Amino acid sequence: MFPDLRRDVVFPIAGSVILFTLVVASGLVYQSQFGGVGERLITMALIDAIIVLGMQVFIGNTGILSFGHIGFGAIAGYAFAVSAISPVEKMKRIPDAPFGLTDVNVDPLLAVLIALAATLVVALVVGLGLARSGAESGAVSATVITLALLFVTHEVARNWPAVTGGDRAGLSFRIGGTLNGRVAIYVALFLAILVARLYAQSRGGRLAVAAREDDLAARAMGVNPLVQQMVALLISVAIVSVGASLRVYEKGSILPGDFFFNLTLVTLVMLIVGGRRSVSGALLGVAVITAGRELARRLGQDGFEMFGVGLDGAPLDWIFRENLKTVFLGVSMLGFMIWRPSGLLDDWELDEWLHAKFRRSRESPPASPQVVEPDDSASLVASGVDVAFGGFQALTGVGIEAARSEVVGIIGPNGAGKTTLLNVITGLVESDSGRISLGDTDLTTAPSFKIARSGLVRTFQNLRLFASLTVRENVEVSYLVAASHRRHRSPCDVDGLIAAAGLWAHRDRRARELDYGTSRRLELARAAATAPAFLLLDEPTSGMSDSESLQMIEQVRQMAGLVGAGVVVIDHDLNFIIGICDRIYCLDCGQVIAHGTPEEIQADPVVQAAYIGSTAEG
Amino acid sequence: MLEVSGLTTKYGEISALREASLHVGSGEVVGLIGPNGAGKTTLLNSIAGLLTPSGGRVTFDGEDITGMPPEKLLRSGLALVPEHRRIFVDLTVEENLRIGGVTVPSADRPALLDEMGERFPMLRDKWTTSAGYLSGGEAQQLAIARALMSRPRLLMMDEPSLGLAPLLVDVVFDLIEALRSQGRTLLVVEQNATRMLDLADRAYVLRSGEVVAEGTGAELRDNEDLFDTFVGN
Amino acid sequence: MTELLQNLIDGLGRGSIYALLALGVAVVFGVMHLLNFAHGELITVSGYATFWAMAAGWSWYLTVPLIVVVSVATSLAIERVAFSRVRGADDFTLLLTSFGVHFVVSAIFLLYVSASVKTFPRPGWVTNTYALGSLRVEVFDTVVIGVTVVTLLATTLLLQRTMFGLALRAAAADFDTARLMGVRSNSVIRGAFALSGLLAGIASVFWLMRAGSISPSAGINPMLKGVLAALVGGLGSLRGAVLGGLALGLAEVLLRSRLPDSVASLTEGVVFLLIALLFIFRPQGIVTVTHAERV
Incomplete structure (x- = not known):
């Protein structure tokens, strides 16, 4: 309460x-x-x-x-x-x-x-x-x-x-x-x-x-x-x-x-x-x-x-x-x-002003919270997803699968339908056909907030934080949802999570005052605080420098590990994707054109052609 | 013709573009390539006045146009074909073209419309159709034709091949080739790097909001690092 | 059957005025995303102009153009003084700004004229009727419907055939892209306010002729009718606004004549209730306008 x-x-x-x-x-x-x-x-x-x-x-x-x-x-x-x-x-x-x-x-x-x-x-x-x-x-x-x-x-x-x-x-x-x-x-x-x-x-x-x-x-x-x-x-x-x-x-x-x-x-x-x-x-x-x-x-x-x-x-x-x-x-x-x-x-x-004035001396950051072991029972399955906007076929028969223990990447050129796929999975876009399920739960037609409560929680490509709330309050929103809708999971420790995300020093600052990298970390922490089964990340490294992107690998692994969530991640930064993923799907023109381990994907000529363009016909 | 120096643009705290510099000479076709999120669109939008840069300077034919509103820029001869085409779906093809020519004297407009009809015969067939019914390739042609209606001296295009099937990508590149052979000055953002490099006189490579490489198409195409920039290592 | 036809004509007469008001609201909403709660003040201001002109001995022939000019000028002045300062602000700010304009304008008349109702003579023919078969048709309704049809045709021509109309439609669909094409945001927004003022001016002529009076709060009712009709039609759709206005007029007349006497005085209340219900079951209005949102 x-x-x-x-x-x-x-x-x-x-x-x-x-x-x-x-x-x-x-x-x-x-x-x-x-x-x-x-x-x-x-x-x-x-x-x-x-x-x-x-x-x-x-x-x-x-x-x-x-x-x-x-x-x-x-x-x-x-x-x-x-x-x-x-x-x-x-x-x-x-x-x-x-x-x-x-x-x-x-x-x-x-x-x-x-x-x-x-x-x-x-x-x-x-x-x-x-x-x-x-x-x-x-x-x-x-x-x-x-x-x-x-x-x-x-x-x-x-x-x-x-x-x-x-x-x-x-x-x-x-x-x-x-x-x-x-x-x-x-x-x-x-x-x-x-x-x-x-x-x-x-x-x-x-x-x-x-x-x-x-x-x-x-x-x-x-x-x-x-x-x-x-x-x-x-x-x-x-x-x-x-x-x-x-x-x-x-x-x-x-x-x-x-x-x-x-x-x-x-x-x-x-x-x-x-x-x-x-x-x-x-x-x-x-x-x-x-x-x-x-x-x-x-x-x-x-x-x-x-x-x-x-x-x-x-x-x-x-x-x-x-x-x-x-x-x-x-x-x-x-x-x-x-x-x-x-x-x-x-x-x-x-x-609130008085509370800030009379707060006891700066508390030291709490220890990292207990790690939750993922149970492998529920996996995320999207199959046969078709989406058309007007006359434009954004997705055609796309299917992906992800297990709780793995990190799955989705890559593809701009406009390939990656974000649309994520929107379909999280209920923001309605698919024309296809099925989305988590374990035994069919989520195809569920509204987005129910999908989130079932355990599929996303981040956004263009940060969508609660701008005038503080870092702590941002995370608390998720905590409050999890406390009443994900009771079977042990609730996360808000302070512990904030500390683990490296946000302890910023916890009382408003989200709109944060710099870019910190905002990204907060968005990840906020999603993790819902105790999700899967974290769905939309371009977590967009706008980051190379070194920041590499740090993000650690960050994502740590957060997902803490709450025992599987990860599905979209990104265009191949260094990041290859560094973090166990398996990768490559999308182009709304279809899955390749699927495999990072090594297989990197070596796939179809992927290379789609990604950097080719003089030969795709 | 166009001179960009030290241009920086921020979204709130985020620097999407850091001190980018480039120049486009008259009659040149210049490519701007780089991975998604590298700041290419931000750069074009900052030049075109849709975004206000927080630092740096843009001059066009010697005139300082930094932060000038887009409707004014167009009148000095700088047009942008925006990302995702942004055609007016509720207007007909003809109306879309007329809007493109809002800045030219009304006496010249009929001739320009005829010219577009000749150059884009496929649009002529759908003159009175709502633009919302066009296919992706047709819509892209309309977007380019619409921008040409203002008789720009420099045409900027943002990802003209975006979301198009391979065959249509060819159509768009043929179109760019045609514009180039007419001696138009073009600044084109493309993700399809290889093809862009084949076409461009010169190109700039953007990564994480910074210009990381510059050279002729051939030079960049043979650059090993470039491949890594896109595909990772 | 006769009664229904009679209702239909009465309703169209009433609805025509609403349609003109609603179209003005929709035009401004299109370019600025501003739902103008101050739209009725155009009638307030031109109403006082009418009162003074009549007091100075002007005839209606002279007053009619005066009303239209005052309405357009007021619309442009309000844009310049208030709305130009909140362009691009969030809905909350835009809505309350227009609400504030509404109050400032009516308060100024409260301050410098008085709270009491001022009356002026109505043209003699306003209450005349003529027989059409078994129907009794008001001369006034006939004129209103006729003028509205002409006005709507002219507006359609303006929007379809002129460069200004094209620019207005383009700006309403996608303001940034319209600017990229060279459409000047100042001229298109001011043009929208001028058009909105012109349409309100014509509506105002009829509103004032029928009312024969003006008071500081006289703008509330026409504002409400215009705003509701625009919403009923589907905000952002010009065609919808006209349909919404006609529907609102018809609904009022039909309800007034069909409701049992004991509740007939509640017609307005019932109409608002129906509109609220319409929103609940069809929140997007009669005519749907879709805008893609990128996530």
């Missing part, structure tokens, strides 16, 4: 307490200066913070822009209002409500829970839709679905007066009960911070972030992004619905316009200004935008007189007008998108 208790549980809890204290304290200071008006402002800002934190859980961790969270807020708000308003009030406002809603009489606290449950049900359905469309056509259409959700809820709220009181009257009410002012808000806010932080550090959060960083690589490591996005959505919507209920409770009324474009704008601006990838950032954004909006509102009202500066007929009257705050919000969003799209804090997190 959590790879490192100290880093992922203890520090986040402590960090949440500090963040919460900071937020509450600054709110109290502000309202002591400004009295009743200030108190109201802070109350609403605290509630905004809960909603923004909820949005952060989804948008920040999955990277999918959602306009729909305020739509979920509307559902929660109405569910709360309809449950919490006393039957007497309801008889006055919505006497025709269906399903006997008029008679419902519950405690506000219970009403919050009802709102939460109702919203989660809708979120589940919407999430299934997002999953289907996102899987096919990416983030843009997912975003539009969330936008459609916002409009559907708005339209329903406006046009279903039997329940919502309609566009003008809405629902307004007086509630007495156990939900008591600030205390409830404070409790909800603290829980929201805590849940958001703990989720981000948990298995689910980490896998969602991996998919955000590189969807394809995450799948190839055995992550199913759709499941993780759904989990993020549900947690996120739960937090938003609590915030929305509190908002309705505090305002004492709800109108369709309350949960529509304006609130969407305000909360999104808060999130992106602070930094959508960070909980600390979300809170900072709430503070900055609340302050900025209030300043803009006052300036719009009074101009500089609010500072006691009497500038009569001030030259800035053309800008200090009513509604300046809306311009402020729009300009903030636009400005940050153009000049600082990742927000003020990017993905900086208070507790």
